[in-house]
Amino acid sequence: MTRLTQSNTWKALQTHTQALPHMRSLFEDDTQRFNNMSTSACGLFLDYSKNRATEETLSLLFKLADETQLVSKINAMFNGEIINTTENRAVLHTALRAKPEQKIMLDGVNIVQEVQETQQQMAKFVEAVSSGHWKGYTGKAITDVVSIGIGGSFLGPKIVSQALRPYWTGKLNCHFVANVDASSITEKLKVLDAETTLFVMSSKSFGTQETLTNTLSAKDWFLTQGGEQNDVAKHFVAVTSNVAKATEFGIDANNIFPMWDWVGGRYSLWSAIGLPIALLIGMDNFLDMLKGANEMDQHFLNAPLTENMPVLMGLFSLLYGNFHGAQSHVVLTYDHYLRGLPAYFQQLDMESNGKSVTLDGTQVDFSTGPVIWGGEGTNGQHAYHQLLHQGTALIPADFIMPLNSHNPLGEHHIQLASNCFGQTQALMQGRNYDEALEEMSDSKLSADEQVLIAKHKVMPGNKPSNTILMDKLTPTTLGSLIALYEHRTFVQGAIWDINSFDQWGVELGKNLGNDVLDRLSADTDATALDSSSNGLINMFRQGNI
Structure with a gap:
């Protein structure tokens, strides 16, 4: 058992998250939820109101951050201390x-x-x-x-x-x-x-x-x-x-x-x-891009945890992976120029936090880095969004969109925005059986058919998402956005007490690849490896004679 999972705060979060009401109820009970759960920094606006969280949830998460000395670890990174301990390097x-x-x-x-x-x-x-x-x-x-x-x-x-x-x-x-x-x-x-x-x-x-x-x-x-x-x-x-x-x-x-x-x-x-x-x-x-990143650095270093954008996003990601069983996280960019960003965040997060031991070598007993994936809106709405809405897996989502387009053309951007905001609403509120049945009331289907189709149209909702907006995509706002995700990744690794800055799994693949390369080029049969590797090597050599 790790110290983290044995802490009273961790155990309190386990109990607390099981008793949270549906997000629909949270919005109905608090008409100011959007204002209370949104923040701005470095040219970015973050709406985090569509998360499975109350004030108590946030209080417990901030307490967990305090107990794991997050602020001290942030300072250690910025001060050039050796936080990449397995390679004896500063992270600067x-x-x-x-x-x-x-x-x-x-x-x-x-x-x-x-x-x-x-x-x-x-x-x-x-x-x-x-x-x-x-x-x-x-x-x-x-x-x-x-x-x-x-x-x-x-x-x-x-x-x-x-x-x-x-x-x-x-x-x-x-x-x-x-x-x-x-x-x-x-x-x-x-x-x-x-x-x-x-x-x-x-x-x-x-x-x-x-x-x-x-x-x-x-x-x-x-x-x-x-x-x-x-x-x-x-x-x-x-x-x-x-x-x-x-x-x-x-x-x-x-x-x-x-x-x-x-x-x-x-x-x-x-x-x-x-x-x-x-x-x-x-x-x-x-x-200018460096300037935007530096602004986010200073925000991350100096803002209180309760108003700190990377901290909030990191804590929510940890919440879903460790207390709600989420195994992946989707990044949805509602801007054509940002279509490659999910792949960048994928490498950033998965290479950093795809670890299974803490800094002292203890095997973790909790989930670490999730699978990061995503794509470009609105294309994904006609493909994998179906899984987000009605699939059995909980997949938290980040929606990213500039308020103004570099290419204003007719109704394109307003339609893009309507899709972006509509998707976050649909994920949050879903559609219950009574609502689905009511929608079928004017159809020509029989009562039994309406009941059946209504069951297929039910969406549970309560699917969490963050929405990140910027006035316009510029070098400065892009710098801030990328730095935001860098620090979000750091927050999770710091709380899990893992090394987010080495990549021994990558090194193993390189080393074994070099060994296989030598055998592919050898004049004798490759018989020193496992039977599958030996067989594949010999097939390649025979096919390239």
Whole structure:
């Protein structure tokens, strides 16, 4: 048994949550529930009134946060203490968006100064490329950028670039490559011109298997298209901590951007990993995104728990996973530009909190990270929303929507909003049997048929959701939104007392994959593994003779 589940507050929450009334009743009993259970911060508005919660629920959750020393753990992260204990590292992605005048010391070095120097390096590079001063090997300006990475080095830049499409300068196109499947990079190279293409390789070690393989293939393509080894420096730059390998590859040392151990991949888009973003939207807009994230950092660090947006969202997620049996959480973006955001939050949350032991190695006896999934509204309403409304699983939902569209056109946005708000209402209130039967009263069906169909139209409701609104999707509000989910993830991990910043499961898959790769390339039968792995390896080898 863990200390957490043996606490009186945990046990009180178990009893309390079983006796909560239907949310319909909560709204009927409190006409001010929306006003009492909503808050604003950093350009975002959060309506959390459609949660299975009363004042007592919130009081118990805040008490749990106090007992697990959440505030102290927040301060420890911002102060650069070693909170990633299994890798003996500080966790300071917040320093990447710190204000220039802030001072954060780590091992005797003010890392904010290092971050500012890197941002200045990025700004000069972005200006050189976007202005056309940076020339390819034939003297032509760059028109296309290929970003090569994997995990956080790929997903963050891709999804943020997609989200900020209205802010693209129009001077460059960007293509993202992560999958080691040759089809991915091959299809992109087909439409590119080596004379005007720039490759940005992002790998801390300059040896990540997928990233290095794709980069080597890109280099081979470049050389077969007319470029020479001496021309590589004009078409390849790197974000890495391994300067030696990058320069050996042919990259000019002046075009190598640093990475730091105190930044995890899934938290790295604020660093030079975000170089593709800056190339597309310009450095000023990139800095505005950092500004929004910093504003959320300060809110998270300083706001009382009762008004703290990441804390509220983290506590509600914990509530449903640990006390209502929810095993997944859906993120629904009612904005086309934000359609990739659920995948980004999926990696952020599941790689961070997919753990099964506490910091001291004790096996947990409670549910940790849920499955995060989602999609774009209104598309999902004609697919998986059916499960949300009438399925047997409890799936909490986040609805995200800007009040104003970048593309106002006729009735499109008002219809989008009506769908978004209507879905949250339907999930909350549902439809009982009497209401369903009443709706059938004017039909031509017989009484028995009406009774039968009414049973099929019953929806239990009481399905929780948060609604996050912003005036408009901008670099600043996007920065705030992403930082909100970063800190929401931290809150849960802090209360569960797990390490949200390592990823040993990912490492195991890499190591075993490398072992299998050696056997796939061997000249003898692979017989040292389990029978399934051996059989699959031999089938692949036979099929590729």
